[in-house]
Amino acid sequence: xxxxxxxxxxxxxxxxxxxxxxxxxxxxxxxxxxxxxxxxxxxxxxxxxxxxxxxxxxxxxxxxxxxxxxxxxxxxxxxxxxxxxxxxxxxxxxxxxxxxxxxxxxxxxxxxxxxxxxxxxxxxxxxxxxxxxxxxxxxxxxxxxxxxxxxxxxxxxxxxxxxxxxxxxxxxxxxxxxxxxxxxxxxxxxxxxxxxxxxxxxxxxxxxxxxxxxxxxxxxxxxxxxxxxxxxxxxxxxxxxxxxxxxxxxxxxxxxxxxxxxxxxxxxxxxxxxxxxxxxxxxxxxxxxxxxxxxxxxxxxxxxx
Amino acid sequence: xxxxxxxxxxxxxxxxxxxxxxxxxxxxxxxxxxxxxxxxxxxxxxxxxxxxxxxxxxxxxxxxxxxxxxxxxxxxxxxxxxxxxxxxxxxxxxxxxxxxxxxxxxxxxxxxxxxxxxxxxxxxxxxxxxxxxxxxxxxxxxxxxxxxxxxxxxx
Numbered sequence: 001x002x003x004x005x006x007x008x009x010x011x012x013x014x015x016x017x018x019x020x021x022x023x024x025x026x027x028x029x030x031x032x033x034x035x036x037x038x039x040x041x042x043x044x045x046x047x048x049x050x051x052x053x054x055x056x057x058x059x060x061x062x063x064x065x066x067x068x069x070x071x072x073x074x075x076x077x078x079x080x081x082x083x084x085x086x087x088x089x090x091x092x093x094x095x096x097x098x099x100x101x102x103x104x105x106x107x108x109x110x111x112x113x114x115x116x117x118x119x120x121x122x123x124x125x126x127x128x129x130x131x132x133x134x135x136x137x138x139x140x141x142x143x144x145x146x147x148x149x150x151x152x153x154x155x156x157x158x159x160x161x162x163x164x165x166x167x168x169x170x171x172x173x174x175x176x177x178x179x180x181x182x183x184x185x186x187x188x189x190x191x192x193x194x195x196x197x198x199x200x201x202x203x204x205x206x207x208x209x210x211x212x213x214x215x216x217x218x219x220x221x222x223x224x225x226x227x228x229x230x231x232x233x234x235x236x237x238x239x240x241x242x243x244x245x246x247x248x249x250x251x252x253x254x255x256x257x258x259x260x261x262x263x264x265x266x267x268x269x270x271x272x273x274x275x276x277x278x279x280x281x282x283x284x285x286x287x288x289x290x291x292x293x294x295x296x297x298x299x300x301x302x303x304x305x
Numbered sequence: 306x307x308x309x310x311x312x313x314x315x316x317x318x319x320x321x322x323x324x325x326x327x328x329x330x331x332x333x334x335x336x337x338x339x340x341x342x343x344x345x346x347x348x349x350x351x352x353x354x355x356x357x358x359x360x361x362x363x364x365x366x367x368x369x370x371x372x373x374x375x376x377x378x379x380x381x382x383x384x385x386x387x388x389x390x391x392x393x394x395x396x397x398x399x400x401x402x403x404x405x406x407x408x409x410x411x412x413x414x415x416x417x418x419x420x421x422x423x424x425x426x427x428x429x430x431x432x433x434x435x436x437x438x439x440x441x442x443x444x445x446x447x448x449x450x451x452x453x454x455x456x457x458x459x460x
Contacts, residue, residue, distance in 0.1 A: 002326060003324070003325040003326035004306060004325065005306060005325065006308055006325035006369075006371050008371070008372070008374070026369065026372070028368075029367055029368050029369050029372065030349060030367055033328060033366075033367040033368065033369060034348060034349045034367045036326070037328070037347055037348070037366065037367070038347075038348055043325075043326050047325055047369075049369070049371065049372050051372055075361075098349070098438070099352065099364075099437060099438020099439075100362060100416070100419070100435060100438055101349075101352065101355055101362045101363050101364045101416075101438050102349065102364070102438070104358075104361040104362060104363055105358075105361075105363045105364075105367075105368060185437070186434065186437055187434070187437040187438050188350050188437070188438055
């Protein structure tokens with residue numbers, strides 16, 4: 001591991017100043033340090049630690065929506081009743097990142113900027129229309145999460161830009177959501193396949209459906225064909241199946257140690273179907289455990305297979 | 306270049322001078338001299354290096370030591386009383402046969418302590434879930450789970 005210089009910023013301004021001079025930020029270290037020790041990528045030459053910057057911490061409600069400070073940990077998100085009740089897919093995802101040790105140290109800002117196509121929280125953030133605030137020494141801009149990721153490990157952020165917060169607008173009434181992951185074990189796992197569904201019902205009709213696929217393409221993205229199959233439908237099994245098949249059809253998975261491309265494509269339909277069914281259950285006011293994934297694999301509560 | 310930091314470990318302050326890339330585990334073991342936390346996978350998978358940082362369990366192999374400057378760290382050496390009396394969890398691990406080779410035990414105990422600190426009466430599923438970031442490759446998990454259950458029932 002390299003890293004020649006280190007500074008601990010006390011404010012966002014200090015962090016941005018260091019970044020303008022070439023330093024790269026570190027928060028929980030769960031990606032950077034692990035990646036360096038595993039030989040994936042050396043630590044940056046100059047590090048600016050941001051874990052002490054209090055204005056980057058915390059989760060707050062704003063106009064019925066949610067604002068996540070970049071330093072909000074996965075554990076913080078799971079502990080937020082607003083996240084669990086109204087942004088349930090995000091809570092599903094945050095609750096299954098790594099182990100409890102990972103969730104205590106790992107931050108949402110680091111998770112997003114690491115830009116893994118298998119990251120759990122990406123699909124929910126995209127489907128909830130999250131907007132990232134990127135600040136640099138020379139300015140500030142806001143980027144929709146859907147436009148942030150450009151490839152595995154790559155984002156539109158410039159080297160001097162720091163993700164400071166993520167803003168999620170209030171979901172419409174009648175919305176239920178779910179993130180489901182194909183996993184071989186319950187913790188210390190990375191998505192083999194993931195699916196997010198955010199479904200808004202108006203009476204018995206689907207008014208708005210958001211479907212995103214994870215670990216099935218170079219970036220996490222929504223699938224318009226899947227959403228169209230649900231929008232305006234009566235949320236019937238046939239509509240759910242059509243949407244799930246469309247999601248699988250839009251996937252371009254790779255083969256690696258965790259699964260072959262064919263297997264991933266086959267499971268894409270299964271996971272998407274389970275995510276949509278659970279989102280519909282929740283939109284109707286039904287209870288389903290958080291995180292959804294272990295319960296879905298055990299097929300408890302029925303109706304989700 | 307080395308940077309000065311103070312690690313507060315098990316209630317005692319240790320001044321250290323360390324390079325930015327050093328992880329907390331290596332500094333605890335080599336500079337502070339506490340070798341209870343173990344290097345297992347070095348990939349944040351196995352939990353053998355787990356310590357409490359400001360009361361929360363973290364994998365010290367994947368945490369920069371300089372980021373722990375001034376913060377409260379508890380290692381396995383900090384669980385027993387000052388007089389050497391074992392923590393109830395340590396005694397229960399012995400009583401229930403939750404130890405074989407012992408390599409995972411420090412991390413298991415740290416995880417179990419963190420669980421009981423936030424949930425004094427977990428059920429078996431909650432115990433298994435809380436310990437699922439800690440891998441044991443020899444004795445199996447039954448004795449470990451029984452040990453945590455035994456302490457939980459005493460509370």
